Amino acid sequence: MDLSPHSTEPTGSAHHRVVIVGGGTAGISVAARLRRAGVGDIAVLDPSGTHWYQPLWTLVGGGQAPLETSRRSEESLIPDGVRWIREAAAAVDPDARTVSLAGGGLVGYDYLVMAPGLQLDWDKIPGLAEAIGHDGVTSNYSPEYAPYTWELIKGMRSGTAVFSHPATPLKCGGAPQKIAYLAADYWRKQGVLDKIRMVFVLPDPKLFKVPVWTKALEKVVERYGIEVRYESEVTAVDGARRELTITDKKTGTEETLGYDLAHLVPPQSAPDWVKKSPLADGPYGFVKADKHTLRNPDHPEIFALGDVANLPTSKTGAAVRKQSPVVVAHMVAAMKGAEAGKKYDGYTSCPLVTARDKMLLAEFDYDLKPAKSFPGVNTFKERRDMWVFKRYVLPAVYWRGMMTGRV
Known part of the structure; x- marks a missing residue:
């Protein structure tokens, strides 16, 4: 089987040890971490040829960054050894352990990661x-x-x-x-x-x-x-x-x-096909998941993270950065017949740009308690260095760290 990141899988029936629905921030970061952990036979389902670093769009709208700096090709981010199925998911059957593709056919899995993001309900x-x-x-x-x-x-x-x-x-x-x-x-x-x-x-x-x-x-x-x-x-x-x-x-x-x-x-909600699935939870159809392990309580071989997960925390890329190692730790442990002790505490971060050269960095957990990443730095007041951090440092951390499973 050709496992190069440049290959895509034709419509039909297939089976993979791990299937990841969604090739955005959550999906790619989990795929990269799984590969670093030595896990093989991974497939990512995503129809898009473009991957966006969405946090930069605020600065694009504010005239502080060109749109092109937020774009990469999806192909360039698929980790080596991961199969890219360039199709959209249309349904999931957790009892049969299959995902239906929009173009027809089924993909079976041993473990499933739900990370298709959310939809904009214009x-x-x-x-x-x-x-x-x-x-x-x-x-x-x-x-x-x-x-x-x-x-x-x-x-x-x-x-x-x-x-x-x-x-x-x-x-x-x-x-x-x-x-x-x-x-x-x-x-x-x-x-x-x-x-x-x-x-x-x-x-x-x-x-x-x-x-x-x-x-x-x-x-x-x-x-x-x-x-x-x-x-x-x-x-x-x-x-x-x-x-x-x-x-x-x-x-x-x-x-x-x-x-x-x-x-x-x-307004925003889970993708329509997710809302109709047995995994949907709550009024907006997001995927049911334990808030600390990110596992589905009804189907422990299924994990959810990122925007699609029904968690009591803000939906941000910073949250994904803390969620993905938890998902990988629990999945790898399950593959070995063990349990992982790693837990997600609800950490999320919101870089609040308050001027064209100033920012507040809000970091907090499930209990809404501040969870600072920079000891000794007063992030409760507007700072220029925090604006520089958002504009120049965070994109580099995203592309070189999160998307490669290093951060």
Whole structure:
């Protein structure tokens, strides 16, 4: 069998010791770690020829990074000795231990890693799918629209700018407000901030989960004069009229607001085929997993991590960095008929860009307790070195460390 990373497997029936659904951050990092642990006969299912470093899209939208720096070919990241099946998964049968492919055929497995990410539900907000990418409506949650965000910010000199956060779980929970801060700081430097009304629509009663960073962000919001609509969400968009509807979740009151720029983040959920699977758990269909071992409690040969896992923590790349070694440790132990003691504590990280040269680094665990990676560094205040860390250090760590199983 040809196990070069440049080979793909034809549609049909096959069986592999480990099948990984998804070739994104979670899938590739697990595949790389398994290979480093000496595990063979691994297959990665993913139809995309492009792999994106998504955390950089906020800076693309803020005019601080070119889109191309966030892109690599998927082929270049498939670890040596791992089979790449360039097809999408369409269903999973945990009793038969098979994954159905969208193009037909089945792939059997001894162990399954669910890492297909999540889906962006543009159609869940009426009018959003029709308006996105034009009519002043944009979103950094897609590489297609992130450059348009910067076009809108750069060209705005007065008017109303609306930024939204959906009322669903989402990847990188800080991203909806980070772009607001980047825009505000740019407009401040251009001398036009006082001519722009900024509105941030947030479904939660506070800016952040962890109090110490909430206080810091409240000062940032005050500095820029941003109106925060707490416990509210954008529920409709009329691109032709350049109007949107904001609904107060407590009272049900609706307000129609005209806009000149609207950075809207779509609701998010598990991929539709995952929602329909026996592994789905909770209202958004994410995969059921033990929060410490990341194993499915009903099917212990199945693991889930990354955005698709139904865990009580923020969905970030930093979380995956801590989750992948836990998955590998438990899988390798299971292959040997043993148990692993390694546990995931819910660590996640949110680099909160608050200006064009400053950032707060929020790191915390399941208990929302700070979990600092840099002893002696005050990450509770805005720092320029943390901005440099996000813009230049983290991408290098991602490509050279996480994607090769070293970090």
